[in-house]
Amino acid sequence: MSVENMAETFVQLADTLVADFDSAEFMHLLADRCVDTLDVDAAGILLADHHSELYVVGASSERTRLVELFELQHRQGPCMECYLTGAPVTVADFTESPQRWPEFAAVAVEAGFRAVHALPMRLREHTIGALNLFTAAPGALSSSTVRVAQAMADVATIGLLQAKLLNQQELLAEQLQGALQSRVLIEQAKGVLSERLQIGIGPAFETLRRYSRSHNQHLSTVAESVIAGTLDVTALGDPGMRG
Template sequence: MSVENLAETFVELADTLVADFDPVEFMHLLANRCVDTLGVDAAGILLVDHFGELQVVGASSDRARLLELFELQHRQGPCMECYLTSRPVTVTGFTEPPQRWPEFSSVAAAAGFGAVHALPMRLREQTIGALNLFTVGEDALSETRVRVARAMADVATIGLLQAQVISHRDLLADQLQHALHSRVLIEQAKGVLAERLQVDMSAAFHTLRQYSRNNRLHLSKVAEDVIAGTIDMTALTSARS
């Protein structure tokens, strides 16, 4: 675990401000970086979706992905408990009875793993998933590697939540811009109608709105057609009655 490798890892995990940020690719990057940086044999990431259900969103190998899927299907295991309790869970020696999760332990041992180290992906009181590290050996990770793994999980969590906030903010900005643009179009269309129909602005707006409702069209679309002169004026004026 070199200083250069560690520094590069954290720079990559912190870089979530790019315009084409892809959360799925980011999770695969995290899983692969865990293997390279921490010296584990595989890594997987579980994240909670909008419905409150955990999903496998990244894995460094098919073995790790299938083991994570098995755990989700059976709704029990160390990784799921880690998410539910927001606390680290370590299980070593899958072949040594008694086992708390015998089915998971059996599948994990069959996949060639000897231990799993699950760390919550958490920021303050919000837990969004779990980072799961698998090793062939049955020993627990050293305290140093655990601290680095926790830091990686924390940085990834902050990055994901930050990207979510930015995405939400951009969506709101787009919606606001659309609303402002629509308002300008409607005002222009009111002026056009008021002049053509020789009515006041209130009556012109009533005509626009009634036509849009009758034809199940967005008001901004009707306004665009009025400004462009492509609307059927006979149908439009009949909406006034």
């Protein structure tokens, strides 16, 4: 592991505050950087959805992806256990017996892997997935490699959660802006109705609401039609049209 390579890796993993952030590409970047930076032969990433169902979201190779899929389909294995417990899981040699996960071990060996090191992707007590590092040779990773790998998983987790929070904030901002714009339209429509129907502002608003409900239209849509002149305001003032 060169210092330059490691530094570049962490810079890339931390760079999630961009407008066109692609979480899928980010996961594949993490897998590739693990292979480039750490003393491992392959990497895979499992992430959980809001129902805590795990999915393979990144892999450095197709054979790695297939091994991960096998584990998810059988709902047992070191990577899944890592996610469920939030603790690292190491299998230093799949050919040792007895194995806790003999079916998974057989598939991993057939794919060319002898060991796996599963590290939780977590922020404090919140675990969102697992980073899984496979090696063709048996044996545990060095403690320094594990520390760097866990740091990469932690940075990636923070980046993902940060991007998610940013998206939520942007959505909230859009919803707030929409609500404010709707409020402006409604206030303008109330003024138009008040003037044309010669009624107070309060009754004008109730007239808008009654028409909106009886015609199953959004209040802002009715208000916009009133302002644009595409809705006959006398119809709103007609008791027969008030629902």
